Amino acid sequence: MSETSVRQAEIAIEQRHVDRVYARLGELRAEAARMRDKSYEHGREATPEALYERDVMVHHANRTLQALDAEAEGLVFGRLDLADGDAVHIGRLGIRDPEFDNLLVDWRAPLASAFYQATPENPLDVVRRRVIRSSRETVVDLSDDLLDPQRAPRDMRVVGDGALMASLSRARSDSMRNIVATIQKEQDDAIRAPEGGVTEITGGPGTGKTAVALHRAAYLLYRDQRKLGGAGVLVVGPSPVFMSYISRVLPSMGEHNVELRALGEVLDGLSAGAIDDPRTAEVKGSSRMVQVLRRALRLAPPDAPDELRMFYRGVVLKLQHEDLKRIRRRLHSKGAPPNRSRMRAADALLEALWHKAKQCADERFQPDRERLITEIGERIEFHRFLVSWWPPLYPMQVLRWLSDPGRLAKASRRLLSAEEIDLLAKSWADVQEWTVADVALIDELRVLAGAPPKRRRAPQADSRELTTWAERTADQPYQRPDNYDEYSHVVVDESQDLSPMQWRMVGRRGRHASWTVVGDPVQSSWPDPAEAARARQEALSSARSHRRFTLRTNYRNSAEIFAVAADAVRDLVPADDLPNAVRTTGVEPVVREVSQWPQEVRAAAEELLEASEGTVGVITAMRRRGEVGEWLAGVGQDRLRVVGSLEAKGMEYDAVLLVDPDELAAESSTGRRALYVALSRATQRLTVLKAKA
């Protein structure tokens, strides 16, 4: 038999199995629908067991359908031939036949682990491992590894040449794909590591950290559904573009109980995408801001009255500026969140008024403490004063107040320099849009300020005066009470870039969680690694165990491209921190000097679009991206993306056009590391356009 006909014959064998799987799926679907309809009809009479059985079936069928909808390829993607002659098919989900035998084993099940763990040195009873590639319900190709030739039956056929390389060479789209068919052993070790504590996954660009983190989330949900399903899993990544890029991976495995949030979206109701200039972001992210914000909350609100006058039984009782300042200071020194101290503030004012009254006592005016406190405390004018002197504090408003440099300077004495104060005040003047760095500050303020007290709802339906705090702030949904969602497991991607303030924000969401923390210190854009490390340690402090995995193979870049990327940082980092790119294409990156920017950028982009099938990323300095976008208007339509250096984090394109690397490096506080990130985004082709000296 020729090689082609052997391959065709083997494909036909697998096609028969795939047909059986889909036929069974059809039955399961129909059965689930029937059960659902039937038990809706007889819902009341059904026994709890029958209802439970129905729910399980409906759930399973829905999950399967969702996974099928999310991903057209590869429901059945693997097969193991074992030494005892049995064959096991592996898929994105598990499916059994009516006799309850496995037709398809979920890739996360213990039985499937040999698919990823077996090697020729340690075959784990696997003779042949087969990767099956299909398009919808049709098998299109196979690729085998013979792991244990000694134990292979005589007639066993081995076809194909390397599923991994084939998968790595395929054109990229706007969505990351799942890698279940080709997970490598070092990756599988991290995916299947125990759930508890902190699992840290480090590795250079393209080593599959994001892919591994997502597959780990799917694995943990499958293995520990009960524990993790309740409070759920949170995946935090750098940007909305990145979240959208990875958003299909988990649904393709039937997992929907996972929240994907960019750093600007961690706080409910806010969705910030704007990015500050690096210097401003550095100040906003620094842990010094905790103290600045704490002090900001202690300052009198900008329009707070600075005198309280009360007529009481013919006497004027007055609290002056200095008195009020002292009372405010004393109230804050108790440490309770200001929004929880309204009653205490009222008491302190009344007490101070009583002291004033005592001082005015004479034979005509004999004040009584209890009476004075009750009488003044019930007056509407006293409450009006209280509301403007000690108003509920809303985080965004407090931040806006800090656009007044004088106020900010007061809050940041000995913490921020004059230049830093100036940067922050400017960034909050006329805020149109909150930035990603602001979100962590708003979250911090929310906790420091506490939730404003809830007013009891008026008993009469027609009362317009009294509303709940939630109603009054209905148009500000982010200002909900200060309890926020906590998750059972938190995955932090690109963790090297979290600022200390962001670590605090994310840490709050996982105070009792287990963690998967993924990153590459070499790609860090945070200028003070020691400060960030402290914040991170604090955020993860409740986790008792800590395990670490390092991935060393770069699956993204061709070796030719990665050589250029690595040159950018070679003298900054230990050689061991740079991964190994294993795939060669024979296509060298192009580096060109240009003087006619718009024309030459357009020409280079068109060249790359012509040469590649998939996406082309144009990466520029953050401040240049709008302009470059205009230069490229109408070029490449849906295959071309123009992104600033920070937006390129974690992303991947078939071809990359890097515009003015010197400008990009100069803009970032981590210079060549930012360049390293940009240079390591391409799978096939890289063109670098430098400014002519």
Ligand SMILES: Nc1ncnc2c1ncn2[C@@H]1O[C@H](COP(=O)(O)OP(=O)(O)OP(=O)(O)O)[C@@H](O)[C@H]1O
């Ligand atoms: N075992 C694998 N099989 C197939 N493709 C893989 C495998 N591992 C990684 N890849 C692919 O390599 C590319 C890089 O993976 P990923 O984005 O997860 O890397 P990363 O380590 O997070 O990179 P970076 O640090 O640059 O963000 C992706 O296209 C991913 O699908």
